[in-house]
Amino acid sequence: MVATPISPTLPRRDEHARAQLRAAANRAAPTVLAGDRLLTVPGLIGELLPAGGIRRGSTVALDGPPGAGSTTVAFLLAAATTSVGEWAAVVDPDGTLGARAAAEMGVALERCAIVRRVTPDRWSTVVGALLDGVSLVAAAVPPALRPGDARRLTARARERATVLVALGPWPAEATFRLQAVGRDWSGLTTGGGLLAPDVVDVRVEGKGVRAHARAG
Amino acid sequence: MIAARIHADAIGVDDVRGRPLIVRERIGSRDLVRAASSEARAAGVTRGMRRREAEARCPEAVCVDADEANEARTFEVVARAIEVFTPRVVLERPGRCEFSTRGPSRYFGGDGALAEQIRAGVAAALGPDGDDVRVGIADGVFVARLAARRSVVVAPGGSAEFVAPWPVSVLDDDDLAGLLVRLGLPTLGSVAALASDAVLARFGSEGRRIHELSRGIDPGPSVFVAPPPDLVERTELDPPAERVDIAAFAAKELADRLLERLAERGLACTRVLVVAETEHGERLTRCWRHTRSEYGDALTPGVLAERVRWQLDAWINTGETTAGITVLTLIPDEVVPADGRQLGFWGGDQVAHQRADRALARVQGILGYEAVTTAVVQGGRTAAEQVRFVPWGEPREPERPLATGTEVAAWPGALPPPFPARVFDPPLPAELVDARGDAVAVNGRGEQSRAPAHVRCRALPAGGGAVRAWAGPWAHDVRWWDPHAYHRCARWQLVVSADEAQRSGARGSHDDVACIVVVEGGRAGVEAIYD
Numbered sequence: 001m002v003a004t005p006i007s008p009t010l011p012r013r014d015e016h017a018r019a020q021l022r023a024a025a026n027r028a029a030p031t032v033l034a035g036d037r038l039l040t041v042p043g044l045i046g047e048l049l050p051a052g053g054i055r056r057g058s059t060v061a062l063d064g065p066p067g068a069g070s071t072t073v074a075f076l077l078a079a080a081t082t083s084v085g086e087w088a089a090v091v092d093p094d095g096t097l098g099a100r101a102a103a104e105m106g107v108a109l110e111r112c113a114i115v116r117r118v119t120p121d122r123w124s125t126v127v128g129a130l131l132d133g134v135s136l137v138a139a140a141v142p143p144a145l146r147p148g149d150a151r152r153l154t155a156r157a158r159e160r161a162t163v164l165v166a167l168g169p170w171p172a173e174a175t176f177r178l179q180a181v182g183r184d185w186s187g188l189t190t191g192g193g194l195l196a197p198d199v200v201d202v203r204v205e206g207k208g209v210r211a212h213a214r215a216g
Numbered sequence: 217m218i219a220a221r222i223h224a225d226a227i228g229v230d231d232v233r234g235r236p237l238i239v240r241e242r243i244g245s246r247d248l249v250r251a252a253s254s255e256a257r258a259a260g261v262t263r264g265m266r267r268r269e270a271e272a273r274c275p276e277a278v279c280v281d282a283d284e285a286n287e288a289r290t291f292e293v294v295a296r297a298i299e300v301f302t303p304r305v306v307l308e309r310p311g312r313c314e315f316s317t318r319g320p321s322r323y324f325g326g327d328g329a330l331a332e333q334i335r336a337g338v339a340a341a342l343g344p345d346g347d348d349v350r351v352g353i354a355d356g357v358f359v360a361r362l363a364a365r366r367s368v369v370v371a372p373g374g375s376a377e378f379v380a381p382w383p384v385s386v387l388d389d390d391d392l393a394g395l396l397v398r399l400g401l402p403t404l405g406s407v408a409a410l411a412s413d414a415v416l417a418r419f420g421s422e423g424r425r426i427h428e429l430s431r432g433i434d435p436g437p438s439v440f441v442a443p444p445p446d447l448v449e450r451t452e453l454d455p456p457a458e459r460v461d462i463a464a465f466a467a468k469e470l471a472d473r474l475l476e477r478l479a480e481r482g483l484a485c486t487r488v489l490v491v492a493e494t495e496h497g498e499r500l501t502r503c504w505r506h507t508r509s510e511y512g513d514a515l516t517p518g519v520l521a522e523r524v525r526w527q528l529d530a531w532i533n534t535g536e537t538t539a540g541i542t543v544l545t546l547i548p549d550e551v552v553p554a555d556g557r558q559l560g561f562w563g564g565d566q567v568a569h570q571r572a573d574r575a576l577a578r579v580q581g582i583l584g585y586e587a588v589t590t591a592v593v594q595g596g597r598t599a600a601e602q603v604r605f606v607p608w609g610e611p612r613e614p615e616r617p618l619a620t621g622t623e624v625a626a627w628p629g630a631l632p633p634p635f636p637a638r639v640f641d642p643p644l645p646a647e648l649v650d651a652r653g654d655a656v657a658v659n660g661r662g663e664q665s666r667a668p669a670h671v672r673c674r675a676l677p678a679g680g681g682a683v684r685a686w687a688g689p690w691a692h693d694v695r696w697w698d699p700h701a702y703h704r705c706a707r708w709q710l711v712v713s714a715d716e717a718q719r720s721g722a723r724g725s726h727d728d729v730a731c732i733v734v735v736e737g738g739r740a741g742v743e744a745i746y747d
Contacts, residue, residue, distance in 0.1 A: 133575020
């Protein structure tokens with residue numbers, strides 16, 4: 001048996017490869033250091049938010065009429081959570097979530113639990129249990145949610161350092177209120193073409209945020 | 217060591233007696249034979265074969281779905297019958313158990329006599345189902361397993377000769393078996409003929425293992441560690457559990473705790489003793505082994521909890537317990553150093569995973585097993601077909617993989633990205649009408665009667681509106697080869713503007729909604745919305 005000589009070119013001085021390795025390490029390393037409690041949101045939507053992300057433990061009320069893009073924004077927030085190795089959960093009582101679209105927007109589906117068949121009377125219990133276990137919970141708000149229950153969940157999210165994204169009218173205070181106001185569709189003509197992806201217009205209310213911007 | 221194995225395919229289906237029987241199971245996307253009766257095996261059906269192939273070989277066979285709880289319940293009868301002969305019966309899965317035979321065979325007059333008596337005892341216990349009980353005795357567990365397939369007794373020292381003609385596929389490792397066949401080593405005998413150091417050099421420690429197995433030497437687990445005595449996990453059930461699901465819920469927690477504590481010490485468990493005590497003071501014990509198999513390498517909490525559940529089901533439903541279970545104990549009987557646990561490369565995510573796992577298991581307890589899912593993207597044409605929701609805790613495998621090996625499945629007619637964020641399955645009823653107010657229809661050639669002009673549906677803002685832009689129709693002949701499932705439908709991609717009169721004003725300038733509308737059998741429906 002012949003011993004393989006150790007390559008004299010090691011260690012490699014390939015700047016490009018090193019830069020890629022550093023980028024991979026930054027992407028995959030646990031982002032929560034002891035003092036760092038921010039969930040960084042990449043892309044245009046992160047630019048709307050103070051410090052480029054959402055502070056852990058805050059509640060985000062996300063609303064908008066169907067088709068305006070609120071689900072897309074929720075997917076982007078879930079993608080920001082799962083892409084750094086953390087867990088997200090989506091409460092989807094109607095079972096209408098388009099998981100293919102979520103995957104397209106960068107959600108790691110294996111770290112994104114989708115909870116279906118949630119009855120309105122168990123909604124608060126389920127969301128509360130999820131807040132204990134994952135880093136971000138996006139939950140479609142049932143029509144008759146009591147403000148008291150909503151406030152309790154806000155407090156629980158703050159205590160567990162979990163981001164709660166409420167999809168729909170949220171009857172309590174929230175750190176941010178995001179309102180998806182729609183988008184211009186292009187690519188489709190009368191009788192031909194195909195829909196092209198477009199940015200979503202989002203209006204943000206909250207402390208220290210610019211009022212209105214576009215996100216995609 | 218001398219071990220024996222029993223293989224009994226006892227299935228509680230009455231009307232199929234006398235006909236060949238195939239029990240199928242789904243492992244991920246594959247539909248495989250889990251067990252076959254002797255008539256089916258005579259026709260060439262073997263365990264692990266694809267169901268379609270098995271049905272081709274034995275077309276008159278009855279095919280039933282695997283019911284593991286039922287199998288475990290039936291197999292408990294077998295375990296009890298063998299306990300008459302020897303106290304330490306180790307179960308591996310329903311249908312297969314093993315025990316050491318040194319003592320019993322001396323008492324009952326030799327290996328052959330012991331095998332015959334055990335077969336008669338088990339057959340009597342099973343009644344009319346017991347015509348296919350096979351007992352094999354050999355040196356070592358691996359050889360005994362093969363001997364049990366043919367129901368023979370291998371003389372001491374005769375293992376190498378016995379295993380030589382078996383194909384390499386019995387090593388339970390498809391990739392390795394395929395490689396060995398390509399290397400011109402179709403049988404265990406041809407592997408055994410190689411020099412031991414050559415096999416070790418080519419295949420590493422795995423090679424040493426297969427070489428020893430091929431020579432009829434059963435190495436067993438490489439290193440045994442005496443189980444630390446304080447690792448016994450015990451829980452008291454108050455009120456006593458009389459139903460399986462309540463006891464099984466406690467068992468799940470117990471299994472989690474046991475394996476977590478073993479993992480802290482860098483140990484993995486290969487054999488575990490399940491002990492239950494009832495209100496009437498009965499004490500029931502059963503030993504389960506987990507070996508490397510097609511179900512995965514390590515004994516995971518899910519696998520262990522499943523086995524405990526089978527056992528409890530068997531005890532409770534065969535009347536062995538006369539009262540509720542009060543104490544449940546899990547004792548690790550055989551532990552080995554854990555070598556297969558891969559920590560997250562950057563650290564940290566294992567803790568997050570466990571935290572999420574606990575929370576999701578709790579939500580499953582509240583809403584039911586099927587309510588907590590993760591999504592898997594798979595092949596399909598419509599947005600609903602392209603996703604499979606897998607209950608939390610089950611293997612995430614698609615029904616129709618996007619790619620098999622390097623071959624990417626083509627789904628002609630599927631819409632390209634962007635994908636819709638809201639999918640309605642089944643589609644929500646809608647009205648798709650042309651400029652004159654008539655419903656848009658599609659003729660046999662897939663052409664629309666007139667261009668769509670208005671769509672109305674409750675899922676759209678303001679209940680629908682005028683069609684501003686559209687593409688389609690794309691006609692689909694769905695499952696045209698299957699007369700029962702065949703149907704035709706046509707899809708449009710639409711951009712809808714809310715009606716002028718109903719416009720709320722709050723939405724500003726972008727009030728267009730993009731959606732997919734499907735027309736089938738004259739009825740329109742909104743299938744998805746780009747939200």
